[in-house]
Amino acid sequence: SGQKNHREYLFLYEPASGKVTRAALEGLAEMRQPAFSPDGKKVVFVGMKGGFNDLYEVPLDLLSKGGELPFSAAARLTESEQDESSPSYSPDGEALAYSCEIETSSGPARALCELRPGGTPVVAPAADGSVYDPVYTADGAGIYFIGDAGDNFELYLRDRASGSVSRLTRSLGGVFNPAVSSGK
Numbered sequence: 001s002g003q004k005n006h007r008e009y010l011f012l013y014e015p016a017s018g019k020v021t022r023a024a025l026e027g028l029a030e031m032r033q034p035a036f037s038p039d040g041k042k043v044v045f046v047g048m049k050g051g052f053n054d055l056y057e058v059p060l061d062l063l064s065k066g067g068e069l070p071f072s073a074a075a076r077l078t079e080s081e082q083d084e085s086s087p088s089y090s091p092d093g094e095a096l097a098y099s100c101e102i103e104t105s106s107g108p109a110r111a112l113c114e115l116r117p118g119g120t121p122v123v124a125p126a127a128d129g130s131v132y133d134p135v136y137t138a139d140g141a142g143i144y145f146i147g148d149a150g151d152n153f154e155l156y157l158r159d160r161a162s163g164s165v166s167r168l169t170r171s172l173g174g175v176f177n178p179a180v181s182s183g184k
Contacts, residue, residue: 001032001045008032010045012064021066025056025074033086036060037093038182044077044087044096054078055087055098055115078121084113088135091182097134097143112145112158124158125165135180144168144178 002011004022008030012021025031030048037043043063047056055077062073078084082101089096100113102123110130113121129149136143143158147167153174158165169175 001034008048010034010043010063012066021064023063023066024068025058025071026068027071028056031056035087035089037089038091039093042093044089046085046087047074052081053083053085054080055084055096077115080121085110086133090136091138091140095136095140097136097145099130099132099134099145112143114143125163133177135178138180138182144180146175146178 001008003009007024010023010031012023013019023031025047028047028049030046032046034043034045041060042057043060044055044057046053056074057077058069058074062069077096084101085099087096087098094117096115098113098115099110100121100123101108102111110132112124112131112134114124115121124143129147132146132148132153134143134145137157141160143160145156145158146153147156148154152171153176154167154171155169155175155178156165156167
């Protein structure tokens with residue numbers, strides 16, 4: 001994603017040719033935090049419409065044409081007044097994990113949310129504090145995320161089957177932006 005004239009777009013770069021294509025979606029003020037589906041056919045991203053951040057998905061072949069795409073070209077995956085960010089596909093492409101805003105007794109916080117096919121978003125109990133940057137484990141059995149419980153950013157793992165959460169790091173400076181290799 002990138003910005004030009006105070007508007008955010010998605011840019012596709014093709015290493016072999018050096019070609020850069022800029023795409024926008026009609027009606028969105030911002031497009032950011034893209035993630036490719038495991039099969040490489042779709043892109044999910046955070047789009048801002050009317051001041052609210054939701055998740056959208058668009059076919060890569062359509063996005064790669066560039067230009068201003070009609071709003072109907074994308075599937076709107078979430079629609080709420082809460083803020084969504086950092087979407088990540090499961091290895092099988094059937095689910096999305098993301099950071100979602102929730103209301104708590106002490107004000108807004110960020111939680112771990114998961115969207116499964118044909119379903120509604122589910123807030124997955126994770127840890128005290130807020131949740132950022134979720135990514136699935138290579139086998140899809142768990143979700144890594146950054147949590148800020150205890151005023152420090154640490155790496156956690158949530159087992160999708162049992163729901164158990166384990167803290168994996170104890171750092172002085174914090175842990176940020178986890179990434180998982182597919183092992184290929």
